[in-house]
Amino acid sequence: MPVSRQDLVAALRQTARGDRAAFRLLYEATSLKLYGIVVRILGRRELADEVLQEVYIRVWQRAGDFDASSGSPITWLAAIARNLALDEVRRKTPRSLDEFPEVLQLPSEDDPAAAHERSEELKRLEACLDGLEPDKKELVLFVYHYGLTREEISRRINRPVATVKTWLRRSLAQLRDCLGQ
Protein backbone atom coordinates (compact mmCIF):
# COMPACT_ATOMS: atom_id res chain seq x y z
CA MET A 1 0.00 0.00 0.00
CA PRO A 2 1.60 3.28 -1.05
CA VAL A 3 1.73 5.57 1.97
CA SER A 4 3.75 8.77 2.04
CA ARG A 5 6.45 9.58 4.54
CA GLN A 6 4.18 12.27 5.94
CA ASP A 7 1.38 9.73 6.47
CA LEU A 8 3.76 7.44 8.33
CA VAL A 9 4.96 10.28 10.56
CA ALA A 10 1.33 11.13 11.38
CA ALA A 11 0.50 7.46 12.01
CA LEU A 12 3.46 7.17 14.40
CA ARG A 13 2.36 10.29 16.31
CA GLN A 14 -1.20 8.96 16.65
CA THR A 15 0.09 5.54 17.64
CA ALA A 16 2.09 7.22 20.41
CA ARG A 17 -1.24 8.51 21.75
CA GLY A 18 -2.69 5.00 21.80
CA ASP A 19 -4.64 5.17 18.53
CA ARG A 20 -5.18 1.60 17.36
CA ALA A 21 -6.56 2.59 13.97
CA ALA A 22 -3.36 4.55 13.22
CA PHE A 23 -1.33 1.62 14.48
CA ARG A 24 -3.17 -0.67 12.10
CA LEU A 25 -2.47 1.67 9.20
CA LEU A 26 1.20 1.76 10.21
CA TYR A 27 1.28 -2.05 10.27
CA GLU A 28 -0.41 -2.36 6.91
CA ALA A 29 1.96 0.14 5.33
CA THR A 30 5.21 -1.23 6.78
CA SER A 31 4.87 -4.90 7.78
CA LEU A 32 5.75 -6.13 4.28
CA LYS A 33 9.08 -4.33 4.46
CA LEU A 34 9.86 -5.22 8.08
CA TYR A 35 8.92 -8.88 7.63
CA GLY A 36 11.27 -9.03 4.63
CA ILE A 37 14.05 -7.63 6.82
CA VAL A 38 13.58 -10.07 9.70
CA VAL A 39 13.07 -13.14 7.48
CA ARG A 40 16.32 -12.43 5.64
CA ILE A 41 18.28 -12.13 8.89
CA LEU A 42 16.61 -14.99 10.75
CA GLY A 43 16.31 -17.37 7.82
CA ARG A 44 13.35 -19.19 9.34
CA ARG A 45 9.74 -18.01 9.08
CA GLU A 46 8.58 -19.27 12.47
CA LEU A 47 11.29 -17.26 14.21
CA ALA A 48 10.53 -14.26 12.03
CA ASP A 49 6.84 -14.43 13.02
CA GLU A 50 7.76 -14.15 16.69
CA VAL A 51 10.26 -11.35 16.11
CA LEU A 52 7.84 -9.34 13.95
CA GLN A 53 5.33 -9.40 16.81
CA GLU A 54 8.02 -8.12 19.18
CA VAL A 55 8.91 -5.40 16.68
CA TYR A 56 5.37 -3.99 16.54
CA ILE A 57 4.83 -4.28 20.27
CA ARG A 58 7.97 -2.20 20.70
CA VAL A 59 6.71 0.25 18.08
CA TRP A 60 3.43 0.57 19.99
CA GLN A 61 5.31 1.22 23.23
CA ARG A 62 7.96 3.56 21.82
CA ALA A 63 6.27 5.38 18.93
CA GLY A 64 6.66 8.57 21.01
CA ASP A 65 10.45 8.27 20.74
CA PHE A 66 10.40 8.73 16.97
CA ASP A 67 11.92 12.05 15.97
CA ALA A 68 10.92 13.11 12.46
CA SER A 69 13.85 15.54 12.25
CA SER A 70 16.44 12.79 12.64
CA GLY A 71 15.33 10.39 9.92
CA SER A 72 12.54 8.74 7.99
CA PRO A 73 9.88 6.64 9.74
CA ILE A 74 10.75 3.56 7.69
CA THR A 75 14.42 3.83 8.66
CA TRP A 76 13.45 4.13 12.33
CA LEU A 77 11.13 1.11 12.09
CA ALA A 78 13.68 -0.90 10.11
CA ALA A 79 16.33 -0.21 12.78
CA ILE A 80 14.04 -1.68 15.45
CA ALA A 81 13.35 -4.72 13.24
CA ARG A 82 17.03 -5.28 12.42
CA ASN A 83 18.15 -4.93 16.04
CA LEU A 84 15.60 -7.40 17.36
CA ALA A 85 16.33 -9.84 14.52
CA LEU A 86 20.10 -9.57 15.05
CA ASP A 87 19.71 -10.03 18.82
CA GLU A 88 17.59 -13.12 18.21
CA VAL A 89 19.87 -14.68 15.61
CA ARG A 90 22.92 -14.16 17.82
CA ARG A 91 21.24 -16.08 20.62
CA LYS A 92 20.80 -19.12 18.40
CA THR A 93 23.34 -21.72 17.35
CA PRO A 94 25.46 -20.68 14.36
CA ARG A 95 23.56 -20.77 11.11
CA SER A 96 24.47 -23.04 8.27
CA LEU A 97 25.90 -21.19 5.31
CA ASP A 98 23.52 -23.16 3.12
CA GLU A 99 20.76 -20.98 4.51
CA PHE A 100 22.04 -18.00 2.53
CA PRO A 101 21.68 -17.41 -1.19
CA GLU A 102 24.75 -17.36 -3.39
CA VAL A 103 24.09 -13.86 -4.57
CA LEU A 104 22.43 -10.89 -2.96
CA GLN A 105 18.90 -10.47 -4.26
CA LEU A 106 17.90 -6.84 -4.26
CA PRO A 107 15.50 -4.96 -6.50
CA SER A 108 17.27 -3.64 -9.56
CA GLU A 109 17.91 0.07 -9.70
CA ASP A 110 16.26 0.01 -13.12
CA ASP A 111 13.01 -1.23 -11.61
CA PRO A 112 10.68 1.81 -11.78
CA ALA A 113 8.82 0.77 -8.62
CA ALA A 114 12.08 0.50 -6.69
CA ALA A 115 13.32 3.82 -8.09
CA HIS A 116 10.14 5.51 -6.96
CA GLU A 117 10.67 4.40 -3.37
CA ARG A 118 14.32 5.42 -3.07
CA SER A 119 14.90 8.40 -0.82
CA GLU A 120 17.55 11.05 -1.36
CA GLU A 121 19.52 9.55 1.53
CA LEU A 122 19.56 6.15 -0.16
CA LYS A 123 20.61 7.61 -3.50
CA ARG A 124 23.57 9.36 -1.83
CA LEU A 125 24.55 6.19 -0.02
CA GLU A 126 24.29 4.12 -3.21
CA ALA A 127 26.52 6.59 -5.04
CA CYS A 128 29.12 6.18 -2.26
CA LEU A 129 28.76 2.38 -2.34
CA ASP A 130 29.53 2.52 -6.06
CA GLY A 131 32.86 4.10 -5.09
CA LEU A 132 33.90 0.89 -3.30
CA GLU A 133 35.52 -2.02 -5.15
CA PRO A 134 32.69 -4.24 -6.44
CA ASP A 135 33.48 -7.19 -4.13
CA LYS A 136 33.64 -4.88 -1.08
CA LYS A 137 30.33 -3.28 -1.99
CA GLU A 138 28.79 -6.76 -2.30
CA LEU A 139 30.31 -7.70 1.07
CA VAL A 140 28.90 -4.65 2.88
CA LEU A 141 25.44 -5.12 1.39
CA PHE A 142 25.41 -8.85 2.08
CA VAL A 143 26.33 -8.34 5.73
CA TYR A 144 23.73 -5.60 6.16
CA HIS A 145 20.85 -7.51 4.63
CA TYR A 146 21.64 -11.01 5.96
CA GLY A 147 23.28 -10.06 9.26
CA LEU A 148 26.33 -12.28 8.80
CA THR A 149 29.15 -12.09 11.36
CA ARG A 150 32.79 -11.71 10.34
CA GLU A 151 33.28 -15.40 11.21
CA GLU A 152 30.42 -16.47 8.95
CA ILE A 153 31.75 -14.38 6.08
CA SER A 154 35.23 -15.76 6.68
CA ARG A 155 33.94 -19.33 6.24
CA ARG A 156 31.84 -18.34 3.27
CA ILE A 157 34.61 -16.73 1.29
CA ASN A 158 37.43 -18.79 2.79
CA ARG A 159 39.50 -15.86 4.01
CA PRO A 160 40.89 -15.17 7.52
CA VAL A 161 38.56 -13.39 9.97
CA ALA A 162 41.15 -10.62 10.42
CA THR A 163 41.11 -9.93 6.68
CA VAL A 164 37.32 -9.71 6.67
CA LYS A 165 37.46 -7.26 9.59
CA THR A 166 40.02 -5.08 7.80
CA TRP A 167 37.95 -5.04 4.61
CA LEU A 168 34.78 -4.15 6.45
CA ARG A 169 36.31 -1.35 8.51
CA ARG A 170 38.11 0.16 5.52
CA SER A 171 34.98 0.02 3.39
CA LEU A 172 32.87 1.57 6.14
CA ALA A 173 35.41 4.34 6.76
CA GLN A 174 35.43 5.05 3.01
CA LEU A 175 31.64 5.29 3.03
CA ARG A 176 31.72 7.66 6.00
CA ASP A 177 34.23 9.93 4.28
CA CYS A 178 32.25 9.88 1.05
CA LEU A 179 28.99 10.74 2.81
CA GLY A 180 30.69 13.51 4.78
CA GLN A 181 28.31 13.10 7.74
Next chain:
Amino acid sequence: MTEEDDIDGLAAEYVLGSLSPTERAEVEARRGSDAALATAIEAWQARLGPLSEQAPGLEPPSHLFGRILTRIALQSGTARRSVVPFRGGQAHQRRLATLVSALAACLALALVWFEHAQPPPPGNEPTSVSCGTRYKDFWEQFDQQKYARISAEQLAGLSRMALRAYDACEAGDDQDARSLFDRLRRMQF
Protein backbone atom coordinates in the same frame (compact mmCIF):
# COMPACT_ATOMS: atom_id res chain seq x y z
CA MET B 1 44.75 0.60 16.42
CA THR B 2 43.12 -1.46 19.19
CA GLU B 3 39.43 -2.26 19.50
CA GLU B 4 39.18 0.22 22.38
CA ASP B 5 40.58 3.05 20.27
CA ASP B 6 38.46 2.43 17.21
CA ILE B 7 35.07 3.31 18.65
CA ASP B 8 33.86 4.49 15.27
CA GLY B 9 34.80 1.20 13.60
CA LEU B 10 33.12 -0.77 16.37
CA ALA B 11 29.93 1.32 16.08
CA ALA B 12 29.98 0.91 12.30
CA GLU B 13 30.23 -2.86 12.53
CA TYR B 14 27.58 -2.95 15.26
CA VAL B 15 25.10 -1.18 12.99
CA LEU B 16 26.17 -3.20 9.95
CA GLY B 17 25.53 -6.37 11.97
CA SER B 18 28.90 -8.12 11.55
CA LEU B 19 29.96 -8.35 15.22
CA SER B 20 30.10 -11.73 16.95
CA PRO B 21 27.43 -12.43 19.61
CA THR B 22 29.93 -11.62 22.37
CA GLU B 23 31.06 -8.33 20.83
CA ARG B 24 27.47 -7.33 20.12
CA ALA B 25 26.49 -7.98 23.73
CA GLU B 26 29.51 -5.95 24.90
CA VAL B 27 28.55 -2.99 22.74
CA GLU B 28 24.97 -3.12 24.00
CA ALA B 29 26.14 -3.22 27.60
CA ARG B 30 28.57 -0.36 27.02
CA ARG B 31 26.51 2.07 24.95
CA GLY B 32 24.41 3.18 27.93
CA SER B 33 27.44 4.53 29.79
CA ASP B 34 29.73 5.44 26.88
CA ALA B 35 28.45 8.62 25.26
CA ALA B 36 31.05 8.56 22.46
CA LEU B 37 30.01 5.04 21.47
CA ALA B 38 26.30 5.91 21.66
CA THR B 39 26.80 8.97 19.44
CA ALA B 40 28.86 6.96 16.94
CA ILE B 41 26.12 4.29 16.77
CA GLU B 42 23.48 6.94 16.06
CA ALA B 43 25.63 8.44 13.32
CA TRP B 44 26.13 5.04 11.69
CA GLN B 45 22.45 4.32 11.99
CA ALA B 46 21.77 7.49 10.01
CA ARG B 47 24.41 6.57 7.40
CA LEU B 48 23.45 2.93 6.81
CA GLY B 49 19.75 3.02 7.73
CA PRO B 50 18.59 4.01 4.22
CA LEU B 51 19.80 0.59 2.98
CA SER B 52 16.67 -0.87 4.56
CA GLU B 53 14.67 0.83 1.81
CA GLN B 54 16.41 -1.44 -0.71
CA ALA B 55 15.21 -4.62 0.92
CA PRO B 56 12.38 -6.38 -0.90
CA GLY B 57 9.29 -6.97 1.20
CA LEU B 58 7.65 -10.20 2.15
CA GLU B 59 4.00 -10.73 3.10
CA PRO B 60 3.67 -11.70 6.79
CA PRO B 61 1.08 -14.32 7.80
CA SER B 62 -2.39 -12.73 8.02
CA HIS B 63 -2.96 -13.72 11.65
CA LEU B 64 0.08 -11.86 13.01
CA PHE B 65 -1.55 -8.47 13.51
CA GLY B 66 -4.37 -10.03 15.52
CA ARG B 67 -1.79 -11.61 17.81
CA ILE B 68 0.04 -8.32 18.19
CA LEU B 69 -3.19 -6.54 19.15
CA THR B 70 -4.10 -9.26 21.62
CA ARG B 71 -0.72 -8.94 23.32
CA ILE B 72 -1.07 -5.16 23.42
CA ALA B 73 -4.60 -5.45 24.83
CA LEU B 74 -3.30 -7.75 27.54
CA GLN B 75 -0.62 -5.23 28.41
CA SER B 76 -2.97 -2.25 28.38
CA GLY B 77 -5.37 -4.24 30.55
CA THR B 78 -2.74 -4.36 33.26
CA ALA B 79 -1.25 -0.91 32.64
CA ARG B 80 -4.36 0.89 31.40
CA ARG B 81 -3.65 4.09 33.31
CA SER B 82 -0.64 4.80 31.12
CA VAL B 83 -2.69 4.54 27.94
CA VAL B 84 -6.01 6.10 28.84
CA PRO B 85 -4.92 9.69 29.63
CA PHE B 86 -3.20 10.16 26.27
CA ARG B 87 -6.21 9.60 24.13
CA GLY B 88 -7.50 12.88 22.80
CA GLY B 89 -10.53 14.34 21.10
CA GLN B 90 -14.13 13.46 21.69
CA ALA B 91 -13.40 10.32 23.67
CA HIS B 92 -11.46 12.40 26.14
CA GLN B 93 -14.26 14.93 26.45
CA ARG B 94 -16.81 12.21 26.96
CA ARG B 95 -14.64 10.63 29.62
CA LEU B 96 -14.28 13.96 31.35
CA ALA B 97 -18.04 14.48 31.22
CA THR B 98 -18.59 11.00 32.67
CA LEU B 99 -16.09 11.74 35.39
CA VAL B 100 -17.62 15.12 36.26
CA SER B 101 -21.14 13.69 36.46
CA ALA B 102 -19.85 10.78 38.52
CA LEU B 103 -18.13 13.17 40.91
CA ALA B 104 -21.30 15.27 41.19
CA ALA B 105 -23.33 12.15 41.93
CA CYS B 106 -20.80 11.09 44.55
CA LEU B 107 -20.95 14.49 46.19
CA ALA B 108 -24.75 14.45 46.32
CA LEU B 109 -24.69 10.95 47.77
CA ALA B 110 -22.05 11.92 50.31
CA LEU B 111 -24.29 14.73 51.58
CA VAL B 112 -27.23 12.36 51.90
CA TRP B 113 -25.09 9.79 53.73
CA PHE B 114 -23.73 12.44 56.03
CA GLU B 115 -27.22 13.60 56.98
CA HIS B 116 -28.57 10.13 57.53
CA ALA B 117 -25.33 8.58 58.85
CA GLN B 118 -25.84 5.53 56.67
CA PRO B 119 -23.11 3.38 55.09
CA PRO B 120 -22.54 4.07 51.37
CA PRO B 121 -24.29 1.75 48.93
CA PRO B 122 -21.88 -0.87 47.51
CA GLY B 123 -22.31 0.30 43.89
CA ASN B 124 -20.18 3.37 44.51
CA GLU B 125 -17.05 1.52 45.54
CA PRO B 126 -14.30 1.62 42.92
CA THR B 127 -14.40 -1.54 40.84
CA SER B 128 -11.07 -1.19 39.06
CA VAL B 129 -10.21 -4.89 38.91
CA SER B 130 -13.45 -5.98 37.31
CA CYS B 131 -13.50 -2.93 34.97
CA GLY B 132 -10.01 -3.74 33.71
CA THR B 133 -10.92 -7.39 33.30
CA ARG B 134 -14.09 -6.56 31.40
CA TYR B 135 -12.19 -4.21 29.09
CA LYS B 136 -9.46 -6.80 28.56
CA ASP B 137 -11.96 -9.61 27.98
CA PHE B 138 -13.70 -7.58 25.33
CA TRP B 139 -10.47 -6.96 23.40
CA GLU B 140 -9.29 -10.53 23.72
CA GLN B 141 -12.51 -11.89 22.34
CA PHE B 142 -12.77 -9.17 19.74
CA ASP B 143 -9.25 -9.48 18.40
CA GLN B 144 -9.52 -13.16 17.71
CA GLN B 145 -12.85 -13.13 15.97
CA LYS B 146 -13.52 -9.90 14.21
CA TYR B 147 -10.37 -7.95 13.76
CA ALA B 148 -9.56 -9.02 10.23
CA ARG B 149 -12.96 -8.00 8.90
CA ILE B 150 -13.37 -4.40 10.03
CA SER B 151 -12.13 -1.09 8.70
CA ALA B 152 -9.78 1.28 10.49
CA GLU B 153 -12.67 3.71 11.09
CA GLN B 154 -14.82 1.00 12.65
CA LEU B 155 -11.93 -0.02 14.83
CA ALA B 156 -11.40 3.55 15.99
CA GLY B 157 -15.10 3.84 16.87
CA LEU B 158 -15.04 0.57 18.77
CA SER B 159 -11.91 1.57 20.59
CA ARG B 160 -13.57 4.81 21.77
CA MET B 161 -16.69 2.96 22.84
CA ALA B 162 -14.72 0.35 24.77
CA LEU B 163 -12.92 3.13 26.61
CA ARG B 164 -16.25 4.79 27.40
CA ALA B 165 -17.51 1.51 28.81
CA TYR B 166 -14.36 1.15 30.85
CA ASP B 167 -14.58 4.72 32.12
CA ALA B 168 -18.25 4.38 33.02
CA CYS B 169 -17.38 1.23 34.93
CA GLU B 170 -14.47 2.93 36.70
CA ALA B 171 -16.70 5.89 37.53
CA GLY B 172 -19.12 3.51 39.22
CA ASP B 173 -21.86 3.85 36.61
CA ASP B 174 -22.39 0.14 36.34
CA GLN B 175 -25.63 0.37 34.39
CA ASP B 176 -24.05 2.49 31.67
CA ALA B 177 -20.93 0.31 31.61
CA ARG B 178 -22.96 -2.88 31.32
CA SER B 179 -25.11 -1.51 28.52
CA LEU B 180 -22.01 -0.32 26.60
CA PHE B 181 -20.17 -3.62 27.02
CA ASP B 182 -23.31 -5.49 25.93
CA ARG B 183 -23.63 -3.31 22.83
CA LEU B 184 -19.96 -3.88 22.02
CA ARG B 185 -20.36 -7.64 22.33
CA ARG B 186 -23.45 -7.71 20.14
CA MET B 187 -21.94 -5.69 17.29
CA GLN B 188 -21.87 -7.42 13.95
CA PHE B 189 -19.40 -6.71 11.13
